Amino acid sequence: MTTIRQAGPKDHNRIWAILEPIFRAGDTYAVETNIRRNSALAYWMGGTHKTFVAFDSDESLGTYYIGPNHPGGGDHVCNCGFATDLAARGKGIARKMLAHALDTARADGYHAMQFNFVVATNLGALKIWFDNGFEQVGCLPKAFNHPTEGYVDALVLFKTL
Amino acid sequence: MTTIRQAGPKDHNRIWAILEPIFRAGDTYAVETNIRRNSALAYWMGGTHKTFVAFDSDESLGTYYIGPNHPGGGDHVCNCGFATDLAARGKGIARKMLAHALDTARADGYHAMQFNFVVATNLGALKIWFDNGFEQVGCLPKAFNHPTEGYVDALVLFKTL
Numbered sequence: 403m404t405t406i407r408q409a410g411p412k413d414h415n416r417i418w419a420i421l422e423p424i425f426r427a428g429d430t431y432a433v434e435t436n437i438r439r440n441s442a443l444a445y446w447m448g449g450t451h452k453t454f455v456a457f458d459s460d461e462s463l464g465t466y467y468i469g470p471n472h473p474g475g476g477d478h479v480c481n482c483g484f485a486t487d488l489a490a491r492g493k494g495i496a497r498k499m500l501a502h503a504l505d506t507a508r509a510d511g512y513h514a515m516q517f518n519f520v521v522a523t524n525l526g527a528l529k530i531w532f533d534n535g536f537e538q539v540g541c542l543p544k545a546f547n548h549p550t551e552g553y554v555d556a557l558v559l560f561k562t563l
Numbered sequence: 564m565t566t567i568r569q570a571g572p573k574d575h576n577r578i579w580a581i582l583e584p585i586f587r588a589g590d591t592y593a594v595e596t597n598i599r600r601n602s603a604l605a606y607w608m609g610g611t612h613k614t615f616v617a618f619d620s621d622e623s624l625g626t627y628y629i630g631p632n633h634p635g636g637g638d639h640v641c642n643c644g645f646a647t648d649l650a651a652r653g654k655g656i657a658r659k660m661l662a663h664a665l666d667t668a669r670a671d672g673y674h675a676m677q678f679n680f681v682v683a684t685n686l687g688a689l690k691i692w693f694d695n696g697f698e699q700v701g702c703l704p705k706a707f708n709h710p711t712e713g714y715v716d717a718l719v720l721f722k723t724l
Contacts (some may be wrong), residue, residue, distance in 0.1 A: 432637030472680060475708040476593035476717070493600040513714075516703065518679070521631060538699020540617070540719045542677065553674075558701045560718060 404463060404495065406502045409453040412414045414443055416462045418454060420487045421446060428549050430524050431483075432556075435549075446483065452506070456499055463490040466499045468506055480512040481530050484527075496530050504534075507563055514562045522555040536561045565624060565656065565676065567663045570614040574606055574703050577616060577623045581648045582607060589710050591685050592644075593717075596710075612666070617660055624651040627660045629667055632677050640674040645688075665695075668724055675723045682707045683716040697722045 418439050425442060427433035433445070447453040451467040463511030464486040471481035482503050486495045507515050517536070519522060520527060548554045570578060572589060579600050589596035594606070608614040612628040625647040632642035642662050647656045668676050678697070681688060701719030709715045 428636055431635070433635045434632035448707070459718060472593035473591070473711075474594045474596060474598075475589055475682075476680065476706060478708060479703070479706050480716075514704075516706070519637065520683075521636075539703060541722060542640070542682060542695075542700060542719070543675075543723065544676070545632075545637060545640050545677070545721075547639060549636075553639075556705070560706075562704065 404412070404456055404458050405497050406454050406456045406499065409455045409465065410449065413453075413455050413465075414447075416457075417446060417453070417465050418443060420432045420462055420465050421486055424485050430521055432546060434517055444498040452510075452524050454502065454506075456495055456502075459473075461490075462487050463493070464499050466503055468503055468510070470512075471518070477515050480507050480510070480514070481516055481518060482507075496527070497534075500534055501528060504515070504561075504563065512563060514560060516561075517557075517559040519546070520559055521548065521555045523548060523551055524559055528557070531559050531561075534561070565619050565659050567615050567617045567618055567660065570608065570616045570626065573610075573613075574616050574626075577618075578607060578614070578626045579604060581623055581626050584649055585646050590683055591688070593680055594666060610719070613671075615660070615663065615667075617656055617663075617698050622651075623648050624654070625656045625660050627664055628669040629664055629671070631673075639672075639674040640677050641668050641675070642677055642679060643668075657688070658695075661691060663694055665722075665724065671682070673724060675721060675722070677716075681718045681720055682709065683718055684688075684709060684712055689718070692720050692722075695722070 451469040453467045456463040466484045470477040536559040539560040543558040544553035545556040612630040617624040642706040662705045696700040697720040700721040705714035706717040
């Protein structure tokens with residue numbers, strides 16, 4: 403039974419435990435691989451982001467944030483970031499978090515959801531986004547320096563709600 | 564004779580005088596139209612941005628910033644923002660600032676320059692970017708709420724250096 407609820411300061415350890423190996427690996431997020439805990443939590447949970455955690459009993463499964471992709475005239479389009487705990491991969495957690503995020507986006511009045519920078523080698527994530535109606539609206543040539551693949555494209559995905 | 568040099572704290576008044584009417588108009592930048600001076604200067608000059616001012620004698624003509632579009636694996640692609648003083652429009656200032664920014668980008672080792680959100684109605688800017696070799700690599704449908712045109716597309720432009 404997966405529960406998803408909004409995160410608070412008491413979830414910092416849980417969230418950092420999920421994010422740290424993903425950011426250190428540096429193969430899916432454009433984040434400094436040596437980012438410090440406080441900076442990572444500020445990025446994930448700070449500013450205009452609303453952040454959620456997914457868990458099963460007390461086991462962490464994943465986390466996501468949602469917020470306006472731009473302020474002002476762009477604030478009707480949201481952006482999200484998703485991270486599934488390495489130990490919980492292959493259980494459909496990302497799909498559950500996406501469904502929750504789409505519900506949250508509609509409830510919060512957003513017109514669309516945009517992912518700015520999906521690394522083209524991240525095929526698992528791309529399959530989930532395309533399965534759920536996202537369209538590729540942009541391709542940024544060689545915009546990501548992958549730790550083992552070298553310079554690879556990053557894709558811009560968009561879904562009208 | 565247009566001079567372009569890096570900006571510092573003594574340029575805050577000059578830069579805010581250029582930015583304020585542009586941000587208040589809200590028809591080209593996805594920025595809160597009621598943004599405060601300190602927030603606008605933090606956005607334009609803060610974080611990883613290097614900021615420049617263009618002037619002629621002591622008359623302000625424009626300002627631009629350059630910085631990595633993403634950290635980590637994305638930091639070889641730069642992003643810029645350009646603002647020409649309303650009183651200096653039509654004098655080629657934006658073209659001069661772009662040429663300076665491209666030189667700065669190459670000197671700083673960037674591989675490419677990306678504009679994330681060019682409002683599709685901003686035809687003057689688009690002509691300059693296309694004239695200078697930028698390509699449209701993405702279109703964000705109805706992603707900008709224009710104060711008089713309503714929801715219009717925003718374009719993603721990219722130029723390999």
